[in-house]
Amino acid sequence: AQSVTQPDIHITVSEGASLELRCNYSYGATPYLFWYVQSPGQGLQLLLKYFSGDTLVQGIKGFEAEFKRSQSSFNLRKPSVHWSDAAEYFCAVAPSGGSYIPTFGRGTSLIVHP
């Protein structure tokens, strides 16, 4: 079975600073990988996904993520954070075969200081 670890429960950055949210996964083969964002009181919105091919994927809202097979990581990055980026961020991994149902990390809460 696959698993996801988001080691940082909270991250605080200043507006305009760069951001990197960490995600490590455990899976026997190359999985499908996702990053979602959740604003308070709302559901999850997909930021980006990786299925295959180019290991650097671009998403919405200026986010990108890089799949590193050797490190079993899929870290989310943004060069300049905006106050509206404050939210909960979830990394998810789904098997590339079988049930396809994703497993979510526990999330990282992003706090943005003015």
Added chain:
Amino acid sequence: NAGVMQNPRHLVRRRGQEARLRCSPMKGHSHVYWYRQLPEEGLKFMVYLQKENIIDESGMPKERFSAEFPKEGPSILRIQQVVRGDSAAYFCASSPSSFQGPVLGNQPQHFGDGTRLSIL
């Protein structure tokens, strides 16, 4: 094109009562997934349904919980005899039928805004 609609947004029940959570998938979507989110935790998969069929209920508690997705109408997640530990946010996601897998070859699950269930 309306997104995934969940209702109610908030539901309060007393211990021992029944809770019914509804999910209307996006138009054209015939796959529905239910997740539970406890405070400061990620989403935990509960059940995956297609129209009139339960495909995977491996994440569903064996007792008191049931789900259905009838031919007509929304998907229903039903919790009988609720207990305090059932307090959580319950999210529904949907995906279209024409993809290579439940996670969508190129079309991720679309999530609703959730139902916050509080047990008094």
